[in-house]
Amino acid sequence: MSYPQDCWYVAATSDEVGDGFTARRIVDRPVVLLRLADGSIAALEDRCAHRPYPLSAGHREGDLVVCGYHGCTYDATGRCVRVPSQDNPPSGAQVRAFPVVERAPFVWVWTGTPGGERLRPPPATPCLQGDGWSSVGERRDVAANLMLLHEHYLDLTNVFAMHPEMVPPGIEALPPLEEVEVSEVAVSYKRELPKAPLAPWEAQVSGLDDVASYGRQETGAFVSPGLHRQTYTITGSDGPVLELVRTHGFTPASAGSTHVFLQLSWRGTAVSPDVGERLAAVFHEMATRDFAVLETMQRCLDEDATPRRYVNVQADRAALRARRILTSMVEDERGTPHP
Numbered sequence: 001m002s003y004p005q006d007c008w009y010v011a012a013t014s015d016e017v018g019d020g021f022t023a024r025r026i027v028d029r030p031v032v033l034l035r036l037a038d039g040s041i042a043a044l045e046d047r048c049a050h051r052p053y054p055l056s057a058g059h060r061e062g063d064l065v066v067c068g069y070h071g072c073t074y075d076a077t078g079r080c081v082r083v084p085s086q087d088n089p090p091s092g093a094q095v096r097a098f099p100v101v102e103r104a105p106f107v108w109v110w111t112g113t114p115g116g117e118r119l120r121p122p123p124a125t126p127c128l129q130g131d132g133w134s135s136v137g138e139r140r141d142v143a144a145n146l147m148l149l150h151e152h153y154l155d156l157t158n159v160f161a162m163h164p165e166m167v168p169p170g171i172e173a174l175p176p177l178e179e180v181e182v183s184e185v186a187v188s189y190k191r192e193l194p195k196a197p198l199a200p201w202e203a204q205v206s207g208l209d210d211v212a213s214y215g216r217q218e219t220g221a222f223v224s225p226g227l228h229r230q231t232y233t234i235t236g237s238d239g240p241v242l243e244l245v246r247t248h249g250f251t252p253a254s255a256g257s258t259h260v261f262l263q264l265s266w267r268g269t270a271v272s273p274d275v276g277e278r279l280a281a282v283f284h285e286m287a288t289r290d291f292a293v294l295e296t297m298q299r300c301l302d303e304d305a306t307p308r309r310y311v312n313v314q315a316d317r318a319a320l321r322a323r324r325i326l327t328s329m330v331e332d333e334r335g336t337p338h339p
């Protein structure tokens with residue numbers, strides 16, 4: 001297993017779950033999501049208890065789920081309440097129901113030990129819930145492991161090679177990380193960029209002219225195995241003019257594939273009227289290039305399993321901490337000791 005299971009992961013966005021079924025593979029299990037009459041969401045194992053047939057291939061009768069093979073019917077807790085060929089369902093006929101928390105735009109599911117969800121809530125995402133913030137987002141499926149995604153987004157020195165158009169003019173190298181904060185379960189870093197004129201994309205999303213110089217502060221955080229957050233603040237002489245937050249919900253589909261729920265949020269005094277469309281386009285293109293590299297690395301790992309020690313550089317500091325936390329969590333779940 002290459003990812004922890006005792007976690008909250010984003011299963012879907014709120015607008016994906018409606019009157020029908022939303023079927024998704026999460027931590028290598030089939031899961032079906034459905035919105036109930038009271039507006040809440042149920043997440044059930046997407047396999048009938050009778051035979052290996054997906055419940056999402058059946059139909060709904062209100063809040064009940066009817067299997068499309070022999071008609072066994074389940075309530076929102078996963079209990080089988082009807083078997084058409086006999087009077088009563090067999091005792092214990094049940095599919096697993098996963099705990100769900102909807103905090104739009106994310107729908108979180110707890111995939112770990114039953115009851116463990118009561119010990120910790122899903123991570124907070126305040127910039128996705130108002131207070132002056134606006135957001136746009138998309139979901140992508142990437143053929144790469146969860147760890148590769150976290151490591152990639154905790155080291156943005158790749159922008160010079162991969163996304164040179166994102167770098168403000170005149171900046172030749174990213175300053176080293178000023179601060180890497182580590183707790184038992186989270187890592188975050190911060191860095192300031194020297195003042196520089198706006199890159200074309202910054203001028204487009206802010207509506208500011210690209211002649212004056214601005215400062216930028218960047219932070220990045222491995223918040224949990226299921227959430228990465230990066231902030232990017234453009235600062236004028238009187239303080240911040242535009243705050244951008246890139247939130248990634250990372251959800252393992254399997255050992256070698258991950259669902260990515262990308263959300264871009266903004267607020268500030270310098271915001272162009274079409275900021276949402278522009279940010280969505282710029283970061284969609286960026287993500288496409290990022291995912292191509294990550295999928296190539298995953299193929300390299302799959303093709304050559306020979307253990308080898310890769311060289312690390314200073315910019316890898318935060319990523320290495322995140323890797324250590326993920327590895328510890330996986331080993332704890334396996335019950336094996338770790339250094």
Ligand code: FES
Nearest residue numbers: 048050051067070
């Ligand atoms: S497989 Fe679902 S009712 Fe038989």
